[in-house]
Amino acid sequence: MLESRRRPIIPAARSEVPPFMVMDVMAAAARLEAAGVHVIHMEVGQPAAPAPATALAAARAALANPIAYTEALGIPSLRRRIARHYGERHGVDLDPARVVVTTGSSAGFMLAFLSLFEPGDRVAIACPGYPPYRHILTALGCEPVLIETTQATRWALTGEALLAAHRARPLAGVLVASPANPTGTMMPGEALGALIGTAEEAGIRFISDEIYHGLDYAFPAATALQFSEQATIINSFSKYFCMTGWRIGWMVVPEPLVRTVERLQQNFAISVPTLSQVAAEAAFEGRDEMEALKHHYEENRRIMVEGLPQAGLDRFLPADGAFYLYADVSRFTADSHEFAQRMLAEAHVAATPGIDFDPLEGKKFVRFCYAGSRDDAQMAVERIGRWLKGR
Ligand SMILES: Cc1ncc(COP(=O)(O)O)c(C=O)c1O
16 A cells, blocks of 8 residues: 555644534433433424425425426525515515525525635624534634623624724624524614624624524514625524424525625535425415414423523523523533533433533523423423422
């Protein structure tokens, strides 16, 4: 064998992204379940319900025909349906030519970062925040700039904090999510509009992750499209439409980026899975079913918001949307990873340690996802209460 062939394979430095710690919790939960223990799953951020019946029926019908590639930007009727959604929900007249269908919002981030930023560019994200933002940016050679937020601003990024980071070293972009993961908090339309204005005046590109739109309980979520034609919107069928495994989402891109994103998608993916696109278009007709589910999450939220303080966990904001609560557990531990492991082993409730979302302060927090059944929410607060009292 040639000497060169024996050289060890070393992964490229940029691929060295940290793991998602929630996976550790999931693996530990699976081991307990294999031993016959009943575990309540509040660690994974996904709905327990299936896609709308309209989507399932459309997918079944589509199987009668060949499942072929589609145009790289997506099936035209789906792009038109998504554009119509902005008119119906937000009163925004959107040209379907700006809509790009993607393989979940996850692919939307890659396309957005690649089309907007050069290697070395600095991109601000709120901390705590969804971990893959920073990991995808790092893998693409950009620098994620974590801006620490607090409960005082309901975990929202402020214009002042953004400008302070920009003055320290210029930012090329900023990414904001409302409703947010892990906190479930939302920015009122005025605050979102003001932040977009501040960013654009400073020449900072704005990306809005709107994946939890539709799951808004406190007030209707505003889209960045209401305030700017320059912002890049990322959305998905994963959460509101319960289609996580279908891997289907969309972007709304500024007009000058459409062809760029099309060329990237042609090369990276050819097109997004056709069956999922067909199902997604039909999902819009299943809104009544999804609205009923939203009310179900809202009831779970009430159970958690009222029940957790009685159980002993009373330091969290009663989140406005999504299906998460981000609770401060620093009264009980200095290490929320260890706290989550013990809660799983002893109370049989799985939750995600905050360190996944916030490398700095996350050791004080645990995230609960309440997208499961009502019984699960009820049982979880009872189990946590008994466990905390018995400690
Ligand atoms: C804030 C946020 N954005 C994006 C995603 C990615 O979702 P998907 O790729 O399924 O659309 C998630 C998944 O949990 C999320 O919480």
